[in-house]
Amino acid sequence: MPVFYSGQIVTDVELNSGTGCVVDNTIYTGTPTALTQFSNLWDVGPSQAVVGSAWRLTVLGKTVQDGTQRAQNYYIGYGPSGASQQEIVQCSSADQPINSTWVWTVTIHLIITTAGAGGRATITGTLAAGQVPNNSEITWTGGGSNLTFNTTVDNKLCLLLDFGSAGTNYFATYCSIFERLS
Amino acid sequence: MPQYLDGQIVSDINLNANGAQVNNTVISGTFTSPTNITTLWDIPANSTTSRSAFRLTAVGTTSMGTTGLNTQWGIGYGPNAATQFIIDQEAQPASAVWYYTVTVWVMVNIGGSGGQAYIMGQIRAGQIPNNSVVNWTLGVLPAAWNTTVDNKLSILGNFSASTGTPVFTNNCSVLERLG
Numbered sequence: 001m002p003v004f005y006s007g008q009i010v011t012d013v014e015l016n017s018g019t020g021c022v023v024d025n026t027i028y029t030g031t032p033t034a035l036t037q038f039s040n041l042w043d044v045g046p047s048q049a050v051v052g053s054a055w056r057l058t059v060l061g062k063t064v065q066d067g068t069q070r071a072q073n074y075y076i077g078y079g080p081s082g083a084s085q086q087e088i089v090q091c092s093s094a095d096q097p098i099n100s101t102w103v104w105t106v107t108i109h110l111i112i113t114t115a116g117a118g119g120r121a122t123i124t125g126t127l128a129a130g131q132v133p134n135n136s137e138i139t140w141t142g143g144g145s146n147l148t149f150n151t152t153v154d155n156k157l158c159l160l161l162d163f164g165s166a167g168t169n170y171f172a173t174y175c176s177i178f179e180r181l182s
Numbered sequence: 183m184p185q186y187l188d189g190q191i192v193s194d195i196n197l198n199a200n201g202a203q204v205n206n207t208v209i210s211g212t213f214t215s216p217t218n219i220t221t222l223w224d225i226p227a228n229s230t231t232s233r234s235a236f237r238l239t240a241v242g243t244t245s246m247g248t249t250g251l252n253t254q255w256g257i258g259y260g261p262n263a264a265t266q267f268i269i270d271q272e273a274q275p276a277s278a279v280w281y282y283t284v285t286v287w288v289m290v291n292i293g294g295s296g297g298q299a300y301i302m303g304q305i306r307a308g309q310i311p312n313n314s315v316v317n318w319t320l321g322v323l324p325a326a327w328n329t330t331v332d333n334k335l336s337i338l339g340n341f342s343a344s345t346g347t348p349v350f351t352n353n354c355s356v357l358e359r360l361g
Contacts, residue, residue, distance in 0.1 A: 021360045021361060023233040023234075023235045025233050058287070060289065060300055060302050060321070060323075103320050103321045104319055105287070105302060105304060105319055128304055128306075128318075128319045130270065130317075130318040130320045132320060137319070139317035172323075174289065174300045174324075175289040177237075177289070177360050
């Protein structure tokens with residue numbers, strides 16, 4: 001969190017080198033059957049990270065199932081252009097009942113464990129979802145440690161989603177909150 | 183959390199209006215209707231706009247008496263926090279003690295008198311030893327949220343009855359301004 005004092009004139013350098021939080025309220029909806037970006041493509045700029053640098057990305061959304069049981073997948077996109085993928089959870093078609101809505105949060109943590117061109121990171125994500133009424137829920141955490149993460153280049157972080165098949169089912173995400181923790 | 187612009191002169195008002203605040207008032211009782219178990223956090227009139235966001239976290243315990251009952255958690259929001267939304271209701275075994283964390287997010291999507299917010303709550307609780315557990319997320323997508331008036335935010339808790347004298351004890355709450 002940025003720490004400023006009364007009367008301080010804030011500069012770009014301070015804003016960009018400090019920690020902080022940004023909110024994006026773009027709404028993403030759709031029924032993808034291949035992993036698709038469902039949050040802003042958040043930027044982790046080149047040479048902004050050292051060992052122990054950490055970020056938290058929170059996404060609020062829902063999943064609406066139609067009358068057919070369908071699998072759904074929650075992944076993290078990371079690295080240059082967010083092109084690398086890491087699984088949070090693959091939900092089977094039996095997990096969410098037909099014609100139901102799950103309201104959920106996904107919380108992703110990115111922690112740099114080694115800086116530099118040969119850098120490494122631990123990236124985890126937790127899906128926590130519940131149905132109205134209390135018929136089903138899922139809470140799952142996945143991710144990876146010692147993942148390749150070159151801190152000298154521009155990296156991105158985002159949430160990726162898809163279904164096993166398409167009908168009138170859909171995902172909707174309402175906002176993402178990107179916090180720099182250290 | 184503070185959000186400043188390049189060249190902005192930061193004032194005490196800016197500093198005090200943003201960031202994280204902690205309230206460690208212990209609120210305890212045998213509540214049988216949704217009751218504020220946190221302080222009534224203030225979101226003043228005209229202090230939010232599109233993309234303003236908050237996270238409210240509460241930690242505490244629910245100690246069931248000799249009879250198993252339903253335990254529930256909710257969100258109070260809007261003017262006087264008078265609008266109530268139940269996140270979850272769960273059957274808690276007799277004599278079980280649950281340690282819980284409740285996290286609530288409010289993200290203002292549209293400002294103004296006809297404003298709108300996405301409000302979501304998450305309850306996570308576990309018993310020692312590992313006999314029972316709760317994980318649940320639910321929300322109002324979207325909720326009416328008039329940013330031109332004073333709004334409050336709180337977390338609610340109660341039991342389905344007072345049989346056996348169950349006790350809710352909330353130890354503290356943390357309100358963070360995220361945007």
